[in-house]
Amino acid sequence: MDISGTEIASINEFGEIHTVRHINFECTSCSKCCKLNNIPVTEHDIDQLQKNGLEIDQILEEISPVLIANKNLEHDGLVKAYILRQKPFRRECVFLEEDGLCKVHNFKPLTCQLYPFSVKKNEKKLLVIVHPKNICEFIEIDVDENKSNTTKIVENLMTYLFGEKQTS
Ligand code: SF4
Numbered sequence: 001m002d003i004s005g006t007e008i009a010s011i012n013e014f015g016e017i018h019t020v021r022h023i024n025f026e027c028t029s030c031s032k033c034c035k036l037n038n039i040p041v042t043e044h045d046i047d048q049l050q051k052n053g054l055e056i057d058q059i060l061e062e063i064s065p066v067l068i069a070n071k072n073l074e075h076d077g078l079v080k081a082y083i084l085r086q087k088p089f090r091r092e093c094v095f096l097e098e099d100g101l102c103k104v105h106n107f108k109p110l111t112c113q114l115y116p117f118s119v120k121k122n123e124k125k126l127l128v129i130v131h132p133k134n135i136c137e138f139i140e141i142d143v144d145e146n147k148s149n150t151t152k153i154v155e156n157l158m159t160y161l162f163g164e165k166q167t168s
């Protein structure tokens with residue numbers, strides 16, 4: 001896949017989408033996105049966590065699935081997902097360690113790997129959606145070209161999703 005076919009779009013808290021040319025983002029590992037959010041996980045994510053020694057009741061808050069708007073990859077519409085467990089009486093992911101690191105970093109759910117982005121794909125193009133800034137404040141939208149690291153961001157996302165660097 002050629003990343004020149006990629007479009008970037010931001011989505012605001014009202015669900016409105018607009019196309020963006022240049023963005024800048026470096027994750028500061030502040031771990032804010034591991035708090036407050038209900039993190040959706042798919043059955044594939046759960047398989048990965050189980051293959052790495054975790055039991056289902058260590059992973060999930062509820063065994064019952066919920067239907068959420070699909071933000072990643074091929075299918076629009078609603079998908080079945082589960083909510084990642086949170087610590088008792090604390091609104092943060094059960095895998096967030098006291099030093100701010102992720103206990104399951106090497107096999108964390110796809111949503112966590114991509115955040116603060118999600119990626120939609122069809123035959124012709126890839127759409128990278130930037131999440132609203134109310135959780136991750138380090139994403140900058142519509143920056144000058146000389147401040148942009150958009151290509152690097154897209155390459156990293158492609159590497160997460162498809163396992164190899166794509167050409168531009
Ligand atoms: S994605 Fe954003 S909110 Fe999450 S750890 Fe990185 S900088 Fe913090």
Ligand code: SF4
Nearest residue numbers: 034093095096102112
């Ligand atoms: S699995 Fe890791 S990256 Fe994902 S929310 Fe939990 S601590 Fe954060």
